[in-house]
Amino acid sequence: MSNRFLTSIAALGLLLLTAFTSPPNKSTVYLIGDSTMSIKEVKNYPETGWGMPFAIFFDETVTVDNRAQNGRSTKSFVAENRWQPVASALKEGDYVFIQFGHNDEVPTKRSYTPEADYKNYLIRFISETRAKKATPVLITPVARRKFDAAGKVEGTHEVYSEIVRKTAQEQKVALIDLDRESQALLQQYGVENSKLLFNQLVPGEHPNYPDGKEDNTHFNELGARKMAQIVLADIRALKLDLANHIVQRQAAKTVDAQAK
Numbered sequence: 383m384s385n386r387f388l389t390s391i392a393a394l395g396l397l398l399l400t401a402f403t404s405p406p407n408k409s410t411v412y413l414i415g416d417s418t419m420s421i422k423e424v425k426n427y428p429e430t431g432w433g434m435p436f437a438i439f440f441d442e443t444v445t446v447d448n449r450a451q452n453g454r455s456t457k458s459f460v461a462e463n464r465w466q467p468v469a470s471a472l473k474e475g476d477y478v479f480i481q482f483g484h485n486d487e488v489p490t491k492r493s494y495t496p497e498a499d500y501k502n503y504l505i506r507f508i509s510e511t512r513a514k515k516a517t518p519v520l521i522t523p524v525a526r527r528k529f530d531a532a533g534k535v536e537g538t539h540e541v542y543s544e545i546v547r548k549t550a551q552e553q554k555v556a557l558i559d560l561d562r563e564s565q566a567l568l569q570q571y572g573v574e575n576s577k578l579l580f581n582q583l584v585p586g587e588h589p590n591y592p593d594g595k596e597d598n599t600h601f602n603e604l605g606a607r608k609m610a611q612i613v614l615a616d617i618r619a620l621k622l623d624l625a626n627h628i629v630q631r632q633a634a635k636t637v638d639a640q641a642k
Contacts, residue, residue: 483523
């Protein structure tokens with residue numbers, strides 16, 4: 383046989399091998415929760431849900447599908463048919479990150495979910511996720527900015543966060559205690575500097591809020607990124623397989639305007 387013929391056979395074999403090589407497994411991370419996690423419309427900027435920066439920290443095998451919505455509780459998320467499409471789309475290897483509480487715990491809101499019902503909804507999300515061989519991850523509601531007169535951060539989710547912790551323990555589900563960890567971050571920043579993490583603006587500072595804004599619940603870009611970094615660190619600490627797909631993004635290089 384000629385060398386040219388042998389080379390052609392080898393090339394054909396390599397082509398066939400490539401054609402039948404399985405593509406890398408791809409997974410979807412679904413985020414279900416409330417406004418502290420959700421994608422914001424431009425009219426709400428600089429308000430930013432932590433799920434927005436979270437989505438950019440994964441390689442091409444992971445898709446982050448952020449289904450969180452402003453004002454939703456576990457009860458209203460189900461009642462509005464927001465959970466069912468997620469449950470139907472789930473496949474083996476996917477994840478569901480579950481963070482509710484802000485709207486469940488307030489009795490004056492229509493979204494109010496009594497404690498027993500809140501737990502039952504969490505269990506429903508867990509069981510229906512596992513039925514599709516996907517992985518549920520429970521997240522305690524992220525902290526609000528609240529300090530006492532002595533400058534010590536105060537929790538505002540004690541009852542509902544504890545329900546999440548106990549449910550995670552009973553159901554043997556991975557837990558990210560974002561309430562406690564974000565409180566620790568706020569304490570580190572202190573009373574005044576912690577304002578830098580929230581959507582707080584003086585009048586005239588931003589065209590979306592001409593009269594200013596004093597918001598101790600929703601984050602700006604910096605705050606959202608800090609919360610996303612807590613979640614990413616916990617994914618690594620929990621040794622979830624998802625941790626293998628977290629990437630370190632390169633910062634854009636600064637261009638010297640004087641360079642020739």
